[in-house]
Amino acid sequence: MIVDQATYWIVVPLLGLGTYLIRFSFLGMLGNRPLPPMMTRALRYTAVAILPGLVAPAVLWPAVTGGATDAPRLAAALVTLAVGILTRSVIGAILAGGATLYTLLWWL
Numbered sequence: 001m002i003v004d005q006a007t008y009w010i011v012v013p014l015l016g017l018g019t020y021l022i023r024f025s026f027l028g029m030l031g032n033r034p035l036p037p038m039m040t041r042a043l044r045y046t047a048v049a050i051l052p053g054l055v056a057p058a059v060l061w062p063a064v065t066g067g068a069t070d071a072p073r074l075a076a077a078l079v080t081l082a083v084g085i086l087t088r089s090v091i092g093a094i095l096a097g098g099a100t101l102y103t104l105l106w107w108l
Contacts, residue, residue, distance in 0.1 A: 072104035 059077045061067045080097030084090065
């Protein structure tokens with residue numbers, strides 16, 4: 001899809017301004033005031049909530065396979081999850097999942 005230059009130069013600054021205003025509404029308006037304990041506790045789970053949303057499409061509908069779920073990626077995700085739960089080590093889980101993925105891609 002090709003977008004003409006006028007549309008591009010209108011949309012990009014507006015999106016940038018919108019993103020800035022959304023972030024400023026939370027961060028800029030608060031200033032140096034402490035966050036309520038409930039909000040602080042909720043913000044701790046932001047990364048935990050975002051990462052599965054980023055990884056799930058790559059596991060369930062990978063572009064490499066044309067959108068079809070395949071065994072190596074599913075197995076690597078399960079191994080990563082299991083190692084992460086058992087060891088509580090992010091690096092260990094990532095390494096185990098990567099090793100599983102590349103081993104199964106090579107083997108299958």
